[in-house]
Amino acid sequence: MNLFALLISALSQGMIYAPMALGVFVAFSVLNTADLTIDGSFVAGMSVCAVVAISGHPYLALLAGIAMGALAGLITGLLQTKLGINAILSGILTMTGLYTINFALLGGQSNLYLQRMEVNAAGAETQVASETVYKTFRSLMVQLTGNKRFDANLSALIVTSLIVAATVALLALFFYTRTGMAIRATGDNEEMVRSSSINADRSRILGIMLSNALVAFSGALLCEQQRYADLHFGSGMLVVGLASVIIGQVFFGQRGVTIGIISAVIGSLAYRLILQLAYKIEMPSYAVKLLSAVIVIVALTLPKLKRALSERRAAKEDVT
Amino acid sequence: MTELTLKNLRKVFERGTPNVKVALDGVSLDVERGDFITVLGSNGAGKSTLFNAILGKFRLDQGRIVLDGEDITRQRDYRRALNIGCLYQDPMRGTAPHMTIEENLALAYTRKASRSFFAVNRRDSAKFRDLLRELDLGLEDRLKTRMGLLSGGQRQAASLLMATIAEPKLLLLDEHTAALDPATAEKVLDLTKRIVAQRRLTCLMITHNMHQALEMGNRTIVMDAGKIVLDVSGEERARLTVQGLLDRFRADAGRDLDNDRMLLQA
Numbered sequence: 001m002n003l004f005a006l007l008i009s010a011l012s013q014g015m016i017y018a019p020m021a022l023g024v025f026v027a028f029s030v031l032n033t034a035d036l037t038i039d040g041s042f043v044a045g046m047s048v049c050a051v052v053a054i055s056g057h058p059y060l061a062l063l064a065g066i067a068m069g070a071l072a073g074l075i076t077g078l079l080q081t082k083l084g085i086n087a088i089l090s091g092i093l094t095m096t097g098l099y100t101i102n103f104a105l106l107g108g109q110s111n112l113y114l115q116r117m118e119v120n121a122a123g124a125e126t127q128v129a130s131e132t133v134y135k136t137f138r139s140l141m142v143q144l145t146g147n148k149r150f151d152a153n154l155s156a157l158i159v160t161s162l163i164v165a166a167t168v169a170l171l172a173l174f175f176y177t178r179t180g181m182a183i184r185a186t187g188d189n190e191e192m193v194r195s196s197s198i199n200a201d202r203s204r205i206l207g208i209m210l211s212n213a214l215v216a217f218s219g220a221l222l223c224e225q226q227r228y229a230d231l232h233f234g235s236g237m238l239v240v241g242l243a244s245v246i247i248g249q250v251f252f253g254q255r256g257v258t259i260g261i262i263s264a265v266i267g268s269l270a271y272r273l274i275l276q277l278a279y280k281i282e283m284p285s286y287a288v289k290l291l292s293a294v295i296v297i298v299a300l301t302l303p304k305l306k307r308a309l310s311e312r313r314a315a316k317e318d319v320t
Numbered sequence: 321m322t323e324l325t326l327k328n329l330r331k332v333f334e335r336g337t338p339n340v341k342v343a344l345d346g347v348s349l350d351v352e353r354g355d356f357i358t359v360l361g362s363n364g365a366g367k368s369t370l371f372n373a374i375l376g377k378f379r380l381d382q383g384r385i386v387l388d389g390e391d392i393t394r395q396r397d398y399r400r401a402l403n404i405g406c407l408y409q410d411p412m413r414g415t416a417p418h419m420t421i422e423e424n425l426a427l428a429y430t431r432k433a434s435r436s437f438f439a440v441n442r443r444d445s446a447k448f449r450d451l452l453r454e455l456d457l458g459l460e461d462r463l464k465t466r467m468g469l470l471s472g473g474q475r476q477a478a479s480l481l482m483a484t485i486a487e488p489k490l491l492l493l494d495e496h497t498a499a500l501d502p503a504t505a506e507k508v509l510d511l512t513k514r515i516v517a518q519r520r521l522t523c524l525m526i527t528h529n530m531h532q533a534l535e536m537g538n539r540t541i542v543m544d545a546g547k548i549v550l551d552v553s554g555e556e557r558a559r560l561t562v563q564g565l566l567d568r569f570r571a572d573a574g575r576d577l578d579n580d581r582m583l584l585q586a
Contacts, residue, residue: 177439178433178439181419181423181426181427184416188417188419189412192427195401195405195414197486198430200398
């Protein structure tokens with residue numbers, strides 16, 4: 001693969017995972033809650049999307065995926081607020097329960113391809129690929145450019161970028177509405193939200209729903225792009241999301257919510273570029289998870305290290 | 321006219337354990353509209369517990385709370401907050417540090433705000449700027465500044481504004497100047513007097529400063545072991561000195577009103 005193709009493929013993957021990074025950003029940074037539902041809701045988005053797409057509704061499939069994520073978030077939110085179960089455990093419980101649901105959605109198998117059986121003119125059964133947003137968009141690009149070999153990755157990058165741009169705009173606007181601001185405040189000082197006569201439980205639940213809807217949206221996009229859903233795709237997804245958010249913060253620092261949203265998307269792109277480079281130097285694909293974990297650990301330690309170094313320098317200057 | 325009625329409030333914490341504590345032991349109080357009551361008592365007397373009961377932070381074992389004719393005993397805390405503003409000792413408790421002054425005020429103003437798509441809108445912000453100008457802390461030009469960047473005193477002044485901006489029926493002040501340096505505390509206290517007088521708020525204020533307790537407001541209650549042991553107002557209160565208060569307490573409660581902080585400030 002030449003460098004340009006590598007870049008396109010990395011950016012395209014980065015865009016597909018960008019809503020997931022946004023979801024992690026909403027839960028961890030905005031709402032200040034460690035939500036582990038994410039691993040499960042990613043696959044839930046994938047699975048529901050696969051089922052609906054196979055039935056012939058690729059657009060509805062994306063929406064169904066989003067709705068499924070929101071539902072998963074609703075359950076985690078209710079566990080946290082109404083039953084008072086610790087945030088981390090609530091997420092793990094929902095995630096574990098989702099495994100069964102995802103398994104059932106995929107028809108009791110660990111993966112499901114976006115295709116259906118059709119009888120052709122000669123009377124023989126053949127497998128036909130289901131329509132997807134990516135397939136439709138690529139044929140549109142082929143028509144527009146007249147280039148029959150229009151790069152599938154480039155086409156995917158363009159359409160996903162458009163979708164992510166719209167998502168980013170809507171999300172950024174949302175956080176300045178009354179409801180959105182209440183969610184931000186709930187993550188910042190929940191007691192103050194209650195004393196402002198706002199139902200903080202409701203804000204918290206909405207925030208977790210939003211977060212998981214975004215994560216599931218990523219799962220749905222990936223499902224349509226790679227044309228299959230996989231039961232095990234979600235494991236470690238949270239760490240990937242965290243890595244993206246943290247890498248974004250390296251570029252932009254920790255500032256307002258709009259910058260945070262943009263930086264999560266950039267972080268997701270950067271993360272995929274790093275991965276592609278690692279593959280390029282022949283890192284085995286199973287090493288991805290370890291790499292992600294190491295990135296998160298390093299990124300979390302860096303600020304501390306920086307502070308310690310600058311303090312030591314300041315101490316030295318004091319002496320001289 | 322009675323604004324707030326507390327009828328025989330009772331709360332026992334950690335019942336059935338060796339740490340069992342009767343926090344409220346049959347507290348009854350009628351608060352008239354426009355009353356400014358100062359609340360004294362040694363540590364653990366039940367002052368903050370009383371406030372938390374009014375705020376709905378826990379469920380009472382017994383008793384009723386009526387605010388402006390409405391029984392709120394079983395109302396959820398965030399619903400009561402519609403009519404009750406509260407300020408604590410810690411300036412950090414009342415504000416969201418990562419949000420701007422404007423956003424904090426807009427949030428506190430939620431229930432009275434102008435209808436708009438975005439939470440922050442021009443009409444409300446103009447009002448916020450006017451209110452901030454009255455504080456005289458230069459905050460009116462810093463609407464876009466993050467709350468976390470303000471000093472403790474500035475944050476407490478902003479919290480005071482937030483607690484009163486939606487015109488609550490009742491304002492509860494839980495030693496809201498105790499964590500500030502003397503000069504700032506003085507300033508926040510002046511602001512408090514001004515705002516309470518301006519809006520004719522009904523107010524309960526916990527303090528450890530006995531001079532302050534007798535000077536401010538129109539009525540003083542003293543709590544001990546979950547009970548109100550002294551309740552003075554009018555002429556009787558006007559004539560009362562700190563020493564007189566201590567004597568009265570000793571006579572009624574059968575022991576000294578002992579509290580290091582209180583003695584130092586007396």
